[in-house]
Every structure is written in C-alpha cells, then in structure tokens.
Amino acid sequence: AQTVTQSQPEMSVQEAETVTLSCTYDTSENNYYLFWYKQPPSRQMILVIRQEAYKQQNATENRFSVNFQKAAKSFSLKISDSQLGDTAMYFCAFILPLTQGGSEKLVFGKGTKLTVNP
Amino acid sequence: EAGVTQSPTHLIKTRGQQATLRCSPISGHTSVYWYQQALGLGLQFLLWYDEGEERNRGNFPPRFSGRQFPNYSSELNVNALELEDSALYLCASRFHPGSYNEQFFGPGTRLTVL
Numbered sequence: 178a179q180t181v182t183q184s185q186p187e188m189s190v191q192e193a194e195t196v197t198l199s200c201t202y203d204t205s206e207n208n209y210y211l212f213w214y215k216q217p218p219s220r221q222m223i224l225v226i227r228q229e230a231y232k233q234q235n236a237t238e239n240r241f242s243v244n245f246q247k248a249a250k251s252f253s254l255k256i257s258d259s260q261l262g263d264t265a266m267y268f269c270a271f272i273l274p275l276t277q278g279g280s281e282k283l284v285f286g287k288g289t290k291l292t293v294n295p
Numbered sequence: 296e297a298g299v300t301q302s303p304t305h306l307i308k309t310r311g312q313q314a315t316l317r318c319s320p321i322s323g324h325t326s327v328y329w330y331q332q333a334l335g336l337g338l339q340f341l342l343w344y345d346e347g348e349e350r351n352r353g354n355f356p357p358r359f360s361g362r363q364f365p366n367y368s369s370e371l372n373v374n375a376l377e378l379e380d381s382a383l384y385l386c387a388s389r390f391h392p393g394s395y396n397e398q399f400f401g402p403g404t405r406l407t408v409l
Contacts, residue, residue, distance in 0.1 A: 210395065222385060222400035229395065268338065274395065280351050282328070282340040283387075283398060 183286035200269030217265040299401035320388030327369040333382035
C-alpha cells in the first residue's frame with residue numbers, strides 16, 4: 178500500500194522569504210503522480226502543483242516549485258517570496274491511476290500547517 | 296464555470312441517525328470521489344463513483360454508502376451515525392479517470408454527531 182509522510186506538522190515563514198515543505202512517500206510502482214494541495218482556512222482544497230513520476234524535470238508554477246527525487250521517494254515543495262495568502266494547510270498526495278493498475282484514489286499526507294507572518 | 300458544490304454546508308445529527316450529503320461535480324466531469332477529513336486522521340478516501348457505478352471504496356464500514364445519479368451528481372449516506380463520524384466530508388470530481396487530470400474539490404460538508 179502507498180503511504181505519504183509529511184514530517185513537519187507546522188511551519189512558519191516571514192513574508193517575502195522562502196520556505197520548503199517536506200514530503201516522502203512509499204510505493205513499489207514506477208509510474209504515478211504526485212501533488213501538493215493547499216487548504217486555506219476557508220477549507221476549499223486547491224491544487225498547487227503536480228508532478229508526473231516519469232518526468233525528470235521538476236515542476237514549477239510561478240512561486241511554487243518542487244524538488245522531486247524519485248530514487249529517494251521525496252517530493253518537497255518550495256514556496257518563494259511567501260505571501261500572507263499562502264497561509265494554509267498543505268497536503269502532499271499520491272495517486273496511482275487506473276492505467277498504471279492503480280485504484281484512482283488520492284493518498285494524502287497528514288499535512289503541514291504553514292503560517293506566513295507579516 | 297461553476298466548481299464542485301456540496302450541500303449542506305453544515306449538518307448536525309445525533310448518534311444513531313442517518314446523514315445524507317450531496318455533491319454536484321463540475322459540468323462534464325463523470326467521476327466523483329468522497330473523502331473524510333477527520334481531526335487527527337487526515338484525509339481518507341471513502342468512495343469513488345464513475346458513470347453511475349461504485350468503482351472503489353476505502354476502508355470504511357458498510358454504513359457508509361452512496362450513489363451517483365444520471366446527471367453525475369452524487370449522494371453520500373452515513374447510517375447509524377457514531378460520534379467518530381464527525382468530520383469534514385469533501386467531494387471531488389474528475390473528468391476522465393485513468394488519464395492524467397486533477398481532482399477538483401468542493402468546499403465540504405461539516406458533519407457533527409452529538
């Protein structure tokens with residue numbers, strides 16, 4: 178069974194600084210997808226960034242980028258130039274799609290609560 | 296384009312009662328997923344519906360059930376409510392299972408069991 182571990186329950190960062198959230202996962206499969214989701218206090222879950230395991234290049238979305246280390250099964254999220262609106266719970270998630278013999282369910286880590294301070 | 300909607304926003308029930316939660320996916324999405332977000336337990340996969348059929352379920356007892364209607368909206372039913380069922384229930388929809396695309400989440404229904 179796949180598992181996702183986020184070892185930092187809480188983190189804080191000053192506005193405009195950079196912060197990195199850690200995520201490790203466990204799977205014996207080779208092709209899968211990884212995501213970072215953001216859940217602000219208003220609770221709507223929003224996709225931040227995604228990574229296909231077969232792509233070596235790290236995904237980037239504006240101020241958000243990942244460091245994907247497939248051999249180490251590590252998938253960290255870097256937020257540059259942190260903004261107050263980045264304050265939220267961040268969830269790392271894994272999915273093994275049907276096309277890869279998976280079950281189509283997202284497996285989530287327990288989340289990291291990020292606070293951006295002014 | 297409207298996002299995933301869920302109703303009600305909040306639901307308060309007592310032990311032993313039944314709860315019904317509803318979800319409307321994004322137009323054109325055929326797959327609906329249900330997740331439970333309980334305090335201290337994180338997000339747990341509950342059910343997946345596609346084209347009107349249950350495709351997969353998580354490690355939850357049979358009193359958690361649901362269905363998907365012809366318009367792809369979905370209902371989650373929880374029978375014989377227990378205190379530990381108190382949680383935020385999130386619904387997500389997806390366009391094509393098996394191909395690469397994200398699950399879009401709704402705002403959730405907060406279920407409180409007294």
